[in-house]
Amino acid sequence: MSIEITRLVAGQADFDARLDALLAWESVSDKQVNQIVDEVIARVRAEGDAALVEYTNRFDRMRASHMTELEMGQSRLLAALENLPADQRLALETAATRIAAYHERQKSESWRYTEADGTVLGQQVTPMDRVGIYVPGGKAAYPSSVLMNAIPAKVAGVQEIIMVVPTPDGVVNELVLAAAALAGVDRVFTLGGAQAVAALAYGTETVPRVDKIVGPGNIFVATAKRAVFGAVGIDMIAGPSEILIICDGQTDPDWIAMDLFSQAEHDEDAQSILICPDADYIDQVQASIEKLLPTMERETIIRTSLKNRAILIEVADLQAAAALSNRIAPEHLELSVADPEALLPSIRHAGAIFMGRYTAESLGDYCAGPNHVLPTSGTARFSSPLGVYDFQKRSSLIMFSAEGASEMGKVASVLARGESLTAHARSAEYRILPD
């Protein structure tokens, strides 16, 4: 069964309009979702554990009578780790070690400097006290995501990491628990949905309030995170995953086809884009897609995703490819070209850049070291991969010498009076030394 994939030539008459239509994505929380989420949050705030138990029994078909039944102890996590097959355990440990090593480089340090009159200015960097990690249950339960969310928090120095993971019908993912043990998660509650987000944001008798909530989830989770933003920190609200491959036409076309599949297999809304200056090569990749697609375990999902959202784009040259990529600001960008270093300075916006033919995106998804939680849907224009910096915060430091306060008091006084804030002015003027 042949597959139709959108093919465009940059510069053709309707190129911009067709590209924009294919890129368009907006996560819409409809009124009903908003209403349910608002109610769940209000009840968890008002009734605490009792509401958590009731919602979990209802939505996840559990039979808990008390919150204590919805917590998993460290011994349960360790058992999951101990019972892993040796190859999985080794792979998970290798990934965790590399992720930690990379993220260590992201740590910000406090700094200060002293001016001539003795005034000290600086910035104090401290970790958050406690963070919450949302891990989806069911079909999209990814142990790699546990590592990617928990390890940066741990490296930042966060004292307590709380994980929530729903176990619909009581089904537990052993790999997820093993990853939690490995990443140093402190407490695990088998909660999901808006009720889990509300519990982390406001705290209950049993679930402690956290300072920030990270991790992906369905529309109820995303809507709840948006609602509690401000009471706690949140990470970005992620859209469907995307890959953009810039290829010079010299990579094995099977490799490129499979790299496109690796994105498309996530879900029907995932987006795979190839940009190439060589029309014949695009034909070859299409042939590889036709050949390989019937061999894929997740063929149906891949087929739908490619049909609805994939784009094969012919451009004039690699510089035009880079310019187009900047406009799209992709989550994952593969530079499958002979000299990726030469192209790199032209790349302004991308979540992660995979350089050279050997650097398949999937290596970065699991074990290269950098984070796989990346800005989607063009948000790489203004946001960054999840990192240690997401679990640290800064306090400005100001310590004026008597002389410095006197000099700056004069400046502040003029500016404060210009804004009619005379208490500000007088507070500054008290610190002006007599001549």
Added chain:
Amino acid sequence: MSIEITRLVAGQADFDARLDALLAWESVSDKQVNQIVDEVIARVRAEGDAALVEYTNRFDRMRASHMTELEMGQSRLLAALENLPADQRLALETAATRIAAYHERQKSESWRYTEADGTVLGQQVTPMDRVGIYVPGGKAAYPSSVLMNAIPAKVAGVQEIIMVVPTPDGVVNELVLAAAALAGVDRVFTLGGAQAVAALAYGTETVPRVDKIVGPGNIFVATAKRAVFGAVGIDMIAGPSEILIICDGQTDPDWIAMDLFSQAEHDEDAQSILICPDADYIDQVQASIEKLLPTMERETIIRTSLKNRAILIEVADLQAAAALSNRIAPEHLELSVADPEALLPSIRHAGAIFMGRYTAESLGDYCAGPNHVLPTSGTARFSSPLGVYDFQKRSSLIMFSAEGASEMGKVASVLARGESLTAHARSAEYRILPD
């Protein structure tokens, strides 16, 4: 007229409950506000300039017939700067120079490292292309805020800074325009409210779409920012301003009273808190408040703010004061003590820390150098002052050598198969070298 200010003793029976009640703050966008904002955003997206002109004429009582009339050219900004009184110009320039010098230290640089097998990992740091700054019009128009929002973006290397500032009834604030000229703002539109936020987030024929919107505003602006979050980046949604002063009882009580006033004069919801181990000293500060309050220009606002939200708290010692401050996570924290360095390691959460008796908060508000846009309402638990880092973003860099890709391909294959993502696994396996 004597003033009643809440006075608490830490540890007294009802202390926690009373403190929580006084700290409680939640910005609530009611249904009507949400509905208006949704409609404004939808119309600006659909109709562009025409909707902007119509809303501006209606809400700001203007008579524009075309968007070009709602843009101010560079010459207008420069004229405002040229016409400033000399003392104001010098003060503004001094502040701008110090703000730029401090923020230069916040710049993140790209980094990379090479592993034994030649694999390169790193992080590329780039500025956003274009950002929008919202500046309130009318009574709360602060030139210092223009400097504090624009200069970090400029230091980050943002190519284009767009400012929006409403001019209700055509009233223009010359100091605000002068500050825009000084800070290097590129374009200024006389727009405000949700319509200005929508224009920046989605772009119109005349207003270019930006990557991030920063700056304070009223409930319509805050609601609109929350609504467009995701399409563009936003800064924190700020609550009322707060100060927390830890004093050892040795600072001139008039100074402390005036520092409390400087916060209270912002608006009726602003919060001023004093924590001190010396009950007699708290009496002296209360006496200073009574004495100085009738002399204040903004007495009515200060009186309301102090009556409703101020708290004077007696604690056992300075360590207890620090612990209490961490629980509150104040926006502004004054350590008005003999040895602020000794107390600093105990401070975990605060937007800005003003150390020593000479360091009045108002010096930091204007010209110390650090930013005055700070996390309010306890959000210093998880967020930071506005800074250069808010206008930079990061891209992960991964470049595997053939050997590195082969080794890591084996690890990724195991993990991907553990997650049933076989396209990921096969993509990685293609890069495994034959033995």
